[in-house]
Amino acid sequence: MDLHQLTRELHVKNDTKIVFYVADGLGGLPQRPGAMTELETANTPHLDALARAGVLGSSIPVLPGISPGSGPGHLGLFGYDPLQYKIGRGALEATGIGFELQEGDVAIRANFCTLDTEGNITDRRAGRIPTEKSAPLARKLREVEIPGVQIFVEPVKEHRFVIVFRGERLHGNVQDTDPQATGVPPFAPTANDAASQKTADVALEFVRQAREMLADQPKANGLTLRGFAEKPKLPSYEEVYGLRAAAIAVYPMYKGLARLVGMDIVGTPQTLDEQMSLLEENWAKYDFVFIHFKYTDSSGEDGNFAAKVKRTEEFDAAVPRITALNPDVIVVTGDHSTPSMLASHSWHPVPTLLVSKFCRTDACQKFGESECLRGGLGQFEAKHLMTLALANARRLNKYGA
Amino acid sequence: MDLHQLTRELHVKNDTKIVFYVADGLGGLPQRPGAMTELETANTPHLDALARAGVLGSSIPVLPGISPGSGPGHLGLFGYDPLQYKIGRGALEATGIGFELQEGDVAIRANFCTLDTEGNITDRRAGRIPTEKSAPLARKLREVEIPGVQIFVEPVKEHRFVIVFRGERLHGNVQDTDPQATGVPPFAPTANDAASQKTADVALEFVRQAREMLADQPKANGLTLRGFAEKPKLPSYEEVYGLRAAAIAVYPMYKGLARLVGMDIVGTPQTLDEQMSLLEENWAKYDFVFIHFKYTDSSGEDGNFAAKVKRTEEFDAAVPRITALNPDVIVVTGDHSTPSMLASHSWHPVPTLLVSKFCRTDACQKFGESECLRGGLGQFEAKHLMTLALANARRLNKYGA
Numbered sequence: 009m010d011l012h013q014l015t016r017e018l019h020v021k022n023d024t025k026i027v028f029y030v031a032d033g034l035g036g037l038p039q040r041p042g043a044m045t046e047l048e049t050a051n052t053p054h055l056d057a058l059a060r061a062g063v064l065g066s067s068i069p070v071l072p073g074i075s076p077g078s079g080p081g082h083l084g085l086f087g088y089d090p091l092q093y094k095i096g097r098g099a100l101e102a103t104g105i106g107f108e109l110q111e112g113d114v115a116i117r118a119n120f121c122t123l124d125t126e127g128n129i130t131d132r133r134a135g136r137i138p139t140e141k142s143a144p145l146a147r148k149l150r151e152v153e154i155p156g157v158q159i160f161v162e163p164v165k166e167h168r169f170v171i172v173f174r175g176e177r178l179h180g181n182v183q184d185t186d187p188q189a190t191g192v193p194p195f196a197p198t199a200n201d202a203a204s205q206k207t208a209d210v211a212l213e214f215v216r217q218a219r220e221m222l223a224d225q226p227k228a229n230g231l232t233l234r235g236f237a238e239k240p241k242l243p244s245y246e247e248v249y250g251l252r253a254a255a256i257a258v259y260p261m262y263k264g265l266a267r268l269v270g271m272d273i274v275g276t277p278q279t280l281d282e283q284m285s286l287l288e289e290n291w292a293k294y295d296f297v298f299i300h301f302k303y304t305d306s307s308g309e310d311g312n313f314a315a316k317v318k319r320t321e322e323f324d325a326a327v328p329r330i331t332a333l334n335p336d337v338i339v340v341t342g343d344h345s346t347p348s349m350l351a352s353h354s355w356h357p358v359p360t361l362l363v364s365k366f367c368r369t370d371a372c373q374k375f376g377e378s379e380c381l382r383g384g385l386g387q388f389e390a391k392h393l394m395t396l397a398l399a400n401a402r403r404l405n406k407y408g409a
Numbered sequence: 410m411d412l413h414q415l416t417r418e419l420h421v422k423n424d425t426k427i428v429f430y431v432a433d434g435l436g437g438l439p440q441r442p443g444a445m446t447e448l449e450t451a452n453t454p455h456l457d458a459l460a461r462a463g464v465l466g467s468s469i470p471v472l473p474g475i476s477p478g479s480g481p482g483h484l485g486l487f488g489y490d491p492l493q494y495k496i497g498r499g500a501l502e503a504t505g506i507g508f509e510l511q512e513g514d515v516a517i518r519a520n521f522c523t524l525d526t527e528g529n530i531t532d533r534r535a536g537r538i539p540t541e542k543s544a545p546l547a548r549k550l551r552e553v554e555i556p557g558v559q560i561f562v563e564p565v566k567e568h569r570f571v572i573v574f575r576g577e578r579l580h581g582n583v584q585d586t587d588p589q590a591t592g593v594p595p596f597a598p599t600a601n602d603a604a605s606q607k608t609a610d611v612a613l614e615f616v617r618q619a620r621e622m623l624a625d626q627p628k629a630n631g632l633t634l635r636g637f638a639e640k641p642k643l644p645s646y647e648e649v650y651g652l653r654a655a656a657i658a659v660y661p662m663y664k665g666l667a668r669l670v671g672m673d674i675v676g677t678p679q680t681l682d683e684q685m686s687l688l689e690e691n692w693a694k695y696d697f698v699f700i701h702f703k704y705t706d707s708s709g710e711d712g713n714f715a716a717k718v719k720r721t722e723e724f725d726a727a728v729p730r731i732t733a734l735n736p737d738v739i740v741v742t743g744d745h746s747t748p749s750m751l752a753s754h755s756w757h758p759v760p761t762l763l764v765s766k767f768c769r770t771d772a773c774q775k776f777g778e779s780e781c782l783r784g785g786l787g788q789f790e791a792k793h794l795m796t797l798a799l800a801n802a803r804r805l806n807k808y809g810a
Contacts, residue, residue, distance in 0.1 A: 041462055042771040072789055074415060075794030077809035090809065091415075095528055100810045349767070353807050355800040356769050357785075377785075378772060387787035 011087060011391060012248040014407065015398065019250040024336035024401035025291070026251070030085065031323045032078075032262075033305030034342025035358040035377060037349045039313060046304075046313055047359060048376035050320035054327035055292070055340060055375040059406030062338070062363030064372045065385020067393060069344045075355045081343030082265045086298075087222065087394030088242060089251070095268070096180060096237020102170050105162055109239040114178045114207050117235045118382060120145065120167045122229035123219075125171030127193045127230075132186065133167040134228040140168060145228055157210050167228070171214065179204040179238060182211065186232035194232045207236065239255045244270025245296065249398060254290055256283045257300035266298055280322060284329040291333055299330075305353075316348050321355045336363040337400045339393060340375070357387055364400035412792060413649040415808065416742060416799065420482075420651040425737035425802035427652070428688075431486065432724045433663075434706030434747025436759040436778060440714060447714060448760060451721035455728035456741060456762070456776040461619040463739070463764030465773040466786020467583020468794060470745045474562030476756045479505075482744030483666045486700075488650070489643060489795060496669070503571050504665030506563055510640040515579045515608050518636045520587065521546065521629035523618075526593045530630075533587065534568040535629040539624045543568060545762035546629055553618045555626075558611050568629070580605040580639060583612065587633035595633045608637065628704060647673025648699065650799060655691055657684045658701035667699055681723060685730040692734055700731075706754075709747030717749050738765045738801045740794060741776070758771065758788055765801035 017402045036045035069076040070090050079100050095103070098115035109115060120142055122131035134142070144165035149171075150161045157175040164170060181204040185195040197211035211233055222229045245253040247270075254274045255266030270381030272294070275286040283299055290297070303325050307315035330338060341360040344353050359380045370384035385396070398404045426462050437447035470477040471491050480501050481491030495615075510516060519533035521543055525737035535543070544564035551562045558576040565571060582605040586596045598612035612634055620632070623630045642716045646654040648671075655675045656667030673695070676687040684700055691698070702724050708716035731739060742761040745754050762780045771785035786797070 037767060037769055066787070069619075071412070071415070071799075071807065072786075072793040073794065073800035074419075075800065075805065075807040077807050080809035095809065137603055202697070257803075354767075355769065355805075377769065380786055381771060381787075385790075 009088065010092070011395060012243055013246050014402070015087070015395060016405045018407060019398060020403055020405055021174055021250050022401070022403060023379065024295070024403060025333075026337040026397050026401050027330055027335045027339070028085065028296070028397070029327070029330060029338065029340045030298065030317050031301045031304040031320065031340070031342050033308045033344060033346025035345025035347070035354070036308065036316065036355050037347035039349065045377050046308070046316040047320055048378065050317045052320065052323065052324035052375055054331075055324050056373070058327065058338065058340060058363050059372050059375040059379065060332075061369060062361045063370050063385055064359070064361050064366045064375070064380045064383025064409065066357035066377075066380045066383070066387045067083065067341055067390045068357050069093055069359040071353045071389070076341065076344050077353065077354045078261055078400065079265065081353070082234050084260065084390035085341065085343055085393060087391055088269065089391050093240060093242055097235025098170070098237035099178070099240055101164065101235065102162070102172060103268065104261040105170060106260035106264060107160065107170065107172060108267065108394050110174065111239055112174070112178060113239050114173045114180045115237055115239075116171045116211070116233045118169050118171050119232050119234070120169070121194070121230045121232055122227050123193070123230035129187065129190045129192060129194065129230065131227070132190060133305070135168050137228050139163065139165050142169070142228060145225065146220065148221055149218050149351060150222065154210055154212055154213050156316045159214070171233070173207065177203070178207045180207065180236045182208050182236040184232070184234040185215075186234050188253055197233060215320045218272070230404070240268060242269050246270055249394065250295070250403070251296040252294050253296040253298065254294040255298045255300065256286050257298075258283070259300070259302050262300040264303070271298060284326050287330065304342065305346045308336050308348045309351055311348050311351035313348040337362065337397050339397055341393065358390070360385060360393065362396060362400060366400055366402070411493070412796060413492065413644060413684075416488070416649050416796060416805070419808060420799060421804055421806055423802070423804060425696070425804060426692070427738040428731055428736045428740070428799050428803050429486065429697070429699045429798070430686060430728070430731060430739065431699065431703045432705040432721065432741070432742045432743050433743060434709045434754065435743025436715065436746025436748070436755070437709065438748035438750045438759045440750065446778050447709070447717040448721055449779065453721065453725035453776055456725050457739060457774070459719050459728065459732075459739065459764050460762050460773050460776040460780065462770060464768040464771050464786055465762050465764045465776070465784025467758035467762070467778075467784070467788045468742055468761040468791045469758050469783045469788060472790070474756045475686060476754045477745050478754065479662055479744065480666065482754075483663065483792035486742065486794060487639045487670050488792055489670065490792050494643055496641045496642060498636025499571070499581070499638035500641055502565065502636065503563070504669065505662040506565060506571060507661035507665060508563055508571065508573060510573070511575065512640055513575070513579060514640055515574045515581045516638050516718045517612070517634045518653045518725065519570050519572050520633045520635070521570070522595070522632050522633055523628050524594070524631035528594060530588065530591045530595065530631065532628070533633070537567050538629050540566050543570070543629060546623065546626065549553065549622055550619050553615055554621065555611055555614050560615070572634070574608065574611055574772065578604070579608045579611070581608065581637045583609050583637040585633070585635040586616070587635050588734050595631065598634060605649070615762065625736055626808045636778065641669060645667050647671055650697070650795065652697040653695050654697040654699065655695040656699045656701065657687050658699075659684070660701070663701040663703070672699060681727050685727050688731065689734065705743065706747045709749045710751050710752055712752035714749040738763065738798050740798055742794065759791070761786060761794065763797060763801060767801055767803075783804050
């Protein structure tokens with residue numbers, strides 16, 4: 009069942025405003041069984057006040073036991089089934105560095121590698137070449153010329169860079185050229201279908217010219233290509249929900265994901281404070297605002313329990329600037345859990361709260377993983393959160409007569 | 410969405426060990442509203458200790474309100490969607506008596522019946538002929554000879570027996586020959602598709618020869634055939650989860666079900682004590698061990714509340730032999746509920762617990778139906794339990810970048 013068939017049919021427009029306040033990797037784990045998680049340890053008076061006014065629950069990002077990456081994590085929050093909509097690796101990588109993909113582009117994640125005189129790979133990551141050396145090399149590859157195809161090359165980090173081909177009749181169904189081994193040459197780009205043959209031909213010519221340009225490099229004298237991907241086809245917030253939506257994020261990845269579902273990207277904030285100012289300034293213009301806070305995830309990824317607690321308190325401290333605007337619906341959640349104990353994304357359900365005049369408040373008194381187990385939203389797949397928000401904003405007609 | 414597409418793609422191998430300790434028919438009902446169930450009445454100190462360390466929930470075997478048989482109940486536990494994978498009646502019957510079906514076999518559940526001189530059925534169960542009389546008759550039918558087809562006939566109980574045809578081009582899409590009425594003759598075996606025509610022809614010839622052999626029998630002089638079924642095609646634990654899996658069970662049915670998903674069948678234990686010894690002896694060899702305990706179900710089926718309580722305490726008493734081995738993940742659950750009040754399988758959610766270092770312990774203090782309602786796993790379809798176990802064993806990569 010495509011949820012958007014329902015929302016397309018049922019949504020109505022009104023003057024309500026919805027805020028999604030998202031702490032990346034919000035969910036956590038206690039340091040020992042029975043102890044408190046990062047969120048439970050943090051002093052979060054404003055989130056606790058929202059919890060008393062609202063309804064709580066535990067959001068399952070994809071399915072029980074599945075740990076999502078940032079792409080599927082956010083697609084779920086945005087109401088797009090993360091098992092139905094997939095963002096290819098190249099497209100996600102381009103999105104992550106802020107490259108604005110167009111319809112028909114093919115994006116590729118590329119790695120510099122080291123080749124011996126026979127053309128066999130001796131180092132798949134070009135000796136983990138530092139970014140200050142690899143970035144100029146990636147930019148040099150912008151000189152590759154292939155008739156009828158516009159070529160973009162963007163440095164990422166260390167041995168990694170992104171290539172985008174733009175032109176007629178380009179498709180992304182091409183196999184990786186990385187053999188995942190040393191002592192063998194990279195594969196030639198091979199199309200999996202006739203429609204992608206032109207892309208494979210273009211990629212082959214790109215590699216040929218690139219190797220000439222890199223021939224005198226001691227380490228980065230070759231390249232492999234992975235995750236050929238077209239811009240994912242995602243229906244827009246305007247079309248499926250009737251919402252004028254904005255994203256206020258610091259990091260390119262989350263701006264990019266929001267752009268893929270048709271949100272406007274507002275400003276270039278560097279701090280949560282600047283994000284909140286942008287929220288205030290743009291309040292009149294939008295029906296829906298997604299505010300992304302990165303540091304609960306990055307501190308979790310660092311395995312730093314205390315830092316995650318502190319970041320959670322920062323996230324809490326900004327809540328009054330949201331509530332002062334009197335949104336009709338506030339949702340606070342994360343795209344997945346990132347327990348500092350695991351130092352990685354995890355499968356654990358994500359504490360979630362929703363506040364509106366019509367939310368049917370439950371008995372929960374604080375915002376935290378344990379308290380959410382008693383909440384009125386129960387456990388639910390993240391993809392249902394947008395429908396719940398629209399309902400609470402009175403933006404959905406009833407289904408059937 | 411096929412869960413195995415995900416687990417196939419995401420699973421990794423490591424040194425962790427997972428134990429599924431399954432009490433058949435574990436869930437129950439209180440004898441009057443508000444009283445305790447069998448599990449809640451039982452003194453289960455070891456399960457309660459696991460409950461305090463772990464996370465609890467209620468497993469829905471198939472869908473709310475659906476009471477499963479042993480086949481779908483176990484398929485769900487093993488992570489195979491019981492609505493997608495079906496085990497035909499003949500195949501389940503053969504599995505239940507320990508017959509090892511091969512690819513391309515067709516298994517049939519057969520009944521002795523009584524025919525009059527016109528060939529009409531006068532008793533569909535041959536006067537519920539006792540097993541000691543029917544078993545030799547079933548074995549006599551092994552003398553049936555049909556060129557190009559190997560024939561197996563195995564007694565079951567009373568009027569029931571199993572026939573397996575083994576040969577080229579045999580398929581199971583053949584209609585039952587039991588008219589479900591007396592005063593009429595059995596139907597001729599009729600194929601529903603061209604591919605199954607040979608099976609129907611073989612079955613017709615089998616019945617012809619069998620009736621000659623049984624002609625002098627006073628009661629069991631005829632037979633009907635039901636549930637023609639091929640060996641179900643189930644992907645293996647090794648393929649979908651990357652697990653070397655073992656089953657330690659007393660009864661043939663559960664060994665058979667485990668064998669269908671590629672588990673090794675370990676030993677021929679007769680008691681739970683012997684099962685635990687086999688667990689210890691085989692600990693090093695496997696990543697996953699399924700231990701099946703039958704008597705919670707059989708006492709429930711007998712409608713004997715007190716006996717089910719006692720059997721549950723037996724099940725509990727063996728827990729220390731599992732925990733002594735220090736598995737990374739322990740799951741305790743049942744394949745369905747068998748409340749003694751109903752004396753049958755039921756649809757009620759099954760108390761479930763999962764213990765691991767990363768399970769996000771909840772506030773539950775005891776193992777029981779009511780306590781599970783407060784648990785961190787919530788209510789979930791049984792098919793997700795394997796994914797959760799794999800996640801807790803850190804055997805799944807993240808989904809999407």
